[in-house]
Amino acid sequence: MRAASVAAIAYGLTPAVGQAQSLDDVLRRLERLEQENQALRQEVESLKAGGAPVLPGPVATAPAAAADAPPAVPVPEVEAPTPVNDTVEARVELNSGYFISRASDVTYRMLDPTTHTSRKPLMLLDARRQGDLRDGGVYLGGAITALVDYQETNRNSKFGYLMRHPTSANQIGETASEAVLHSAQLSVTANVTPWITAYAELLYDPEQSFGSGTITALTRNQMQLRKGYVLFGDLAESPWYAAVGKMEAPFGLMDTVSPFTASTVWHAFGGLAWGALAGYSGDGLNVAVEAVQGGSQFRSVATSVEGTNVPSRLNNFVVDANYTFDLGGEGRDLMAGASYLHGSAYCHAFPVVHFNPCVDDNPAYAVYGQLHYDRWTANAEFAKTLEEWPGTFNPTPPLNQFEASKVTSWGVGARYAADLGGHELHLSGEFSTYIAGPEGAPWHRQDQLVFGLAAFPASHVKLFSEVVLVKGYVPLNFLSGGNLGPGVTWSDADGRTTVLLAGANVAF
Incomplete structure (x- = not known):
């Protein structure tokens, strides 16, 4: 019975010669293969144990076949299966372009909201150029930020901390404390061809959601496609690139x-x-021009479309250019740049409400610089609208004494990256401010001072703590009044908020 089964298998595997050779030939070959395979296994086991390789002894063979027997079919050499070989084979298959994989360092950089904030598409192309992402690969990644904090304010239910929306639906009294999931992100990157990359990013952020209710309400616990675009370009071949989709405006x-x-x-x-964005990146020069959809967009850009906020025309745009100067030595450079935005979000009439139609387009400009010098990083930035924001004028006494104002924001900060047992430890300090009204107005300005400490147990894991001091309380909605009765605003120039927080940002 065994002989018949073997003969059938041999016949199916070698149809060209199966009928011309005898069953004895097939059995002899199978026996020889088993002996060779056993010898190979012994040699591999000896190598794994650290001993000298086991040399196979002479292989016993059957008596020679008759002179008229057909020649033997050559048998290819086969590597004996071992755990080591299986691991290598799996790694090869994983990187063959047909399997989903991950690149945690790239994922961390793409999902990190603190760096390359307005230039993520260019950073993704640069990762491909440096070989961090292979051609033809599909990468899944994600990041989770968990947070505990304690907040105090000198004004009842007015907390000026901007990393969560300041509403009385979530912060009551003069103290607040939280242990929350600040955000969760998922991303997919598909390197379809050397010139085409698709990117999508999902975001869950109940603390900064525009949904109504508390942070446990379903309206604030929604997933959204935060960003998604198709990217065209190969910086290894050409400095030109383009992207179409939902993305950060390259402003500032x-x-x-x-x-x-x-x-x-x-x-x-x-x-x-x-x-739709087009850009150039080469020899230290970066230029980006984006045609932006009109109407009220997702964040901080808006134009009027026949007096409405309907995004039915491509009538807004952004232009940005920066140049990086080499200061000599690795890790020493200075980048300086400027941006222009045709339609900022500071175009609404009184009372100010997010996403309302614009009275008229209000352009803005920005100038900025970033210095890297050994272990130091320093940022400086200034942005301002070209026209007054109509909504900053409240026509009702006594607040009508304050004229409409242009919107200005600027910030400076520095960070030192110390070495702690082979891991980086960041120490930072930053001041930034938002000025939306004239001197004396309750909505004149809101200042923010942050002292930070961050440790990196892995390149894609950040453990951090901060002390945040906020002076002024100027929420964007109804900043000059309109929701509490005539001549009243909930903005407060004398508001003070202190925040102590600690958290973890883990990318994978």
């Missing part, structure tokens, strides 16, 4: 040296919108 620097808390400049001018 928008970075922070703090480990968690964003600069006030980002809160004031950091844009997110539908658009």
Whole structure:
């Protein structure tokens, strides 16, 4: 029975010669293969044990076949299966372009909201150029930020901390404390061809959601496609690139040296919108031009479309240019740049409400610089609208004494990266401010001072703590009044908020 089964298998595997050779030939070959395989296994086991390789002894063979027997079919050499070989084979298959994989360091950089904030598409292309992402690969990644904090204010239910929306639905009294999931992100990057990359990013952020209710309400516990675009370009072949989709507007620097808390400049001018972007990156020069969808966009950019906020025309745009100067030596450079935005979000009439139609387009400009010098990083940025924001004038006495104002925001900060047992430890300090009204107005300004400490047990894991001091309380909605009765505003120039926080940002 065994002989018949073996003969059938041999016949199916070698149809060209199966009928011409005898069953004895097949059995002899199988026996020889088993002996060779056993010898190979012994040699591998000896090598794994650290001993000398076991040399196979002479292989017993059957008596020679008759002279008229057909020639033997050559048998290819086969590597004996071992745990080591299986691991190597799995690694090869994983990187063959047909399997989903991960690149935690790249994921961390793409999902980190503190660096390259307005230039993520260019950073993704640069990761491909440096070989951090292979051609033809699909990468899944994510990041989770968990947070505990304690807040105090000198004004009942007025907390000026901007990393969560300041509403009385979530912060009551003069103290607040939290142990929360600040955000969770998922990303997918598909390197379809050397010239085409698709990117999408999902975000869960109940603390900064525009949904109504508390942070446990379903309206604030929603997932959204935060960013998504198709990217065209191969910086290894050409300095030109383009992108179409939902992405950050390339306006200003928008970075922070703090480990968690964003600069006030980002809160004031950091844009997110539908658009089509074209850029150039080469020899230290970076230029980006984006045609932005009109109407009220997702964040900080807006234009009027026939007096409405309907995003039915591509009638907004952003232009940015920066140059990086080599200061000599690795890790020493200075980047300086400037940006122009045709339609900022500071275009609404009184009373100010997010996403309302614009009275007229209000352009803005930004100038910025970033210094890297050995272990030091320093940022400086200034942004301002070209026209007054109509909504900053309240026509009702006594607040009508304050004229409409242009919107200004600026910030400076520095960070030192110390070495602690082979891991980086960041010490940082940053000041930034938002100015929306004339001197004396309750909505004149809100200042933010942040002292930060961050440790990196892994390159894609950040443990951090901060002390945040806020002077002034100027929420964007109804900042000049309109929601509490005539001549009253909930903005408060004398408001003070102190925040102590600690958290972890883990990317994978």
